[in-house]
Amino acid sequence: MTQEPTNETEYIVEESKETFSTWIDRPYIPNELKTQLFKANVLIVPREGFREHSEPVFPTGTEELLNFLRDNMDKGIVPDICSTDQDYREFALHDTWIIIGSFIVTSIVAPIIVDLISEYIKKRWTSKENHTNIKVELTVVEKDGHASRLLYEGSANDFNKSVKPTLKSLADKNVDTQPIVGTQPKKEISR
Amino acid sequence: MTLEDVKNYLRDVSQNFNSRDSEPAKQCLAVLKQEAVAAGDQQAAKTIWCFEEIIEIQDKYIATFFQLKTEEFYDAWCTLERVEIELLSLTRHFQDVTNEFQISFIARQTSRYQSVFPYKLFMSPEIIKIEKTCSICKKVISIRNPCGHRVGEIYNGEMCSRIVTESELIGMSIVKDPMQKYSVPFILNSKGDGKKDYYNYSIIKYLIHRLESPFHEWDVTWTKNRHPHSRFSYVGRNDLCPCESGKKYKKCCLLEEGVLRPHCQFTFKVKPPDHLLTVEYID
Numbered sequence: 001m002t003q004e005p006t007n008e009t010e011y012i013v014e015e016s017k018e019t020f021s022t023w024i025d026r027p028y029i030p031n032e033l034k035t036q037l038f039k040a041n042v043l044i045v046p047r048e049g050f051r052e053h054s055e056p057v058f059p060t061g062t063e064e065l066l067n068f069l070r071d072n073m074d075k076g077i078v079p080d081i082c083s084t085d086q087d088y089r090e091f092a093l094h095d096t097w098i099i100i101g102s103f104i105v106t107s108i109v110a111p112i113i114v115d116l117i118s119e120y121i122k123k124r125w126t127s128k129e130n131h132t133n134i135k136v137e138l139t140v141v142e143k144d145g146h147a148s149r150l151l152y153e154g155s156a157n158d159f160n161k162s163v164k165p166t167l168k169s170l171a172d173k174n175v176d177t178q179p180i181v182g183t184q185p186k187k188e189i190s191r
Numbered sequence: 192m193t194l195e196d197v198k199n200y201l202r203d204v205s206q207n208f209n210s211r212d213s214e215p216a217k218q219c220l221a222v223l224k225q226e227a228v229a230a231g232d233q234q235a236a237k238t239i240w241c242f243e244e245i246i247e248i249q250d251k252y253i254a255t256f257f258q259l260k261t262e263e264f265y266d267a268w269c270t271l272e273r274v275e276i277e278l279l280s281l282t283r284h285f286q287d288v289t290n291e292f293q294i295s296f297i298a299r300q301t302s303r304y305q306s307v308f309p310y311k312l313f314m315s316p317e318i319i320k321i322e323k324t325c326s327i328c329k330k331v332i333s334i335r336n337p338c339g340h341r342v343g344e345i346y347n348g349e350m351c352s353r354i355v356t357e358s359e360l361i362g363m364s365i366v367k368d369p370m371q372k373y374s375v376p377f378i379l380n381s382k383g384d385g386k387k388d389y390y391n392y393s394i395i396k397y398l399i400h401r402l403e404s405p406f407h408e409w410d411v412t413w414t415k416n417r418h419p420h421s422r423f424s425y426v427g428r429n430d431l432c433p434c435e436s437g438k439k440y441k442k443c444c445l446l447e448e449g450v451l452r453p454h455c456q457f458t459f460k461v462k463p464p465d466h467l468l469t470v471e472y473i474d
Contacts, residue, residue, distance in 0.1 A: 051361055051362065052361075053319060053361065057319060060320065062334075063323075063332060063334055063337070063342075063353075064341070064342050064343075066334065067337055067341060070337075081334055081335075083334060084335070085333045085334055085335050085336070088334040089319050089320065089321060090319070090320040090323075091317070091318070091319050091320075091361070092317065092318050092319075092320060093315065093317050093364070094315040094316060094317065094364075094366075094369055094370045094371060095315055095364065095366040095368060095369055095370060096368045096369065096370055123283070124283075124343070125279075
């Protein structure tokens with residue numbers, strides 16, 4: 001199989017049925033962990049059905065990112081991860097597209113998370129900053145339970161300025177659930 | 192040797208590269224680091240780690256130059272990759288803004304050397320990491336109860352990393368721009384017991400032949416130039432054009448003064464001998 005990264009940025013905003021509850025109620029989350037996960041306002045969620053792998057997996061570097069978020073809890077975030085220690089697995093694809101991960105966040109902390117992800121990338125890939133391509137998936141859950149999925153694939157430098165206006169729209173309740181920015185859907189990368 | 196002697200040794204890299212022995216400097220730093228750690232001075236230990244990294248980067252960059260001179264191209268490529276990885280680790284903690292230790296220069300030139308290699312596709316392993324340990328405390332990584340050591344940070348003068356102790360290989364991809372560049376595909380030789388290096392290294396041979404020092408700066412620009420038709424006399428009028436446009440030769444470059452081909456132009460800060468300032472055509 002081939003991976004064909006392009007220089008094109010793809011940014012999709014769409015309605016989502018996923019919320020904190022739908023993730024915390026997954027069968028692989030034991031009951032004793034559910035209470036703790038419900039306290040979070042930022043949840044890192046796994047990729048399910050990755051290749052032939054039956055168990056949920058997280059992109060390589062998730063541990064470092066979660067620790068970075070934990071170091072920034074004074075900014076009002078309460079991060080957690082949808083996994084037990086025993087089940088935690090990372091996948092590594094080893095191309096230069098950096099898969100940051102998938103997150104469920106409340107609309108209140110969403111702008112903070114976007115800033116922190118940008119800061120994390122800058123800190124971790126200082127010398128490659130200008131040509132780092134990232135993939136981030138954010139599901140933003142509003143107070144009324146309405147959720148929007150923001151899928152960003154493109155330059156790390158443009159991530160913040162691409163996503164922030166959407167978050168503002170969501171906060172203003174003027175969100176259009178159709179894709180608002182983006183290119184023609186590109187072929188899914190074979191993974 | 193004192194720390195100041197080590198710094199002087201590192202500052203003089205562009206002069207001492209040809210007769211370099213880094214062992215005394217390494218031994219000096221090892222002793223100083225031991226003392227810093229014993230005194231609980233984490234900042235001093237981290238500073239010493241930075242100088243250890245600078246030695247590694249300088250040594251490997253110089254080694255690359257000599258590997259290219261002796262036409263050990265794949266080895267040189269792998270050494271350059273180590274330089275790139277160590278630069279990434281160092282620059283989190285140390286910025287050589289004045290190029291005192293040639294780190295900015297090496298970073299710039301490393302990327303330029305990589306750009307003139309013929310390797311364009313790479314194998315890329317895909318793995319599931321099942322268990323990792325911390326290089327500092329040796330504990331198995333717990334995602335819910337972290338050991339507290341952060342990857343890339345320096346503890347007791349050592350950089351923290353994760354060691355994958357259990358993993359599963361799930362696939363192999365072919366990529367153009369891999370995270371790590373070691374996995375260059377080669378074909379088997381006719382006996383089937385070793386690799387055959389079929390890559391065309393003409394461009395890098397041209398370059399390295401004209402450099403006398405790894406610290407002589409050069410740059411490269413890629414354009415397209417018309418090459419004389421006499422070089423393509425083996426191509427028939429009705430064959431495909433050697434410019435790879437997909438058109439017939441007679442309907443493409445044969446109508447022009449030459450065949451449009453990629454052109455690589457080097458600029459040298461230190462002028463090579465006149466007899467080496469030549470144009471070479473490479474197939």
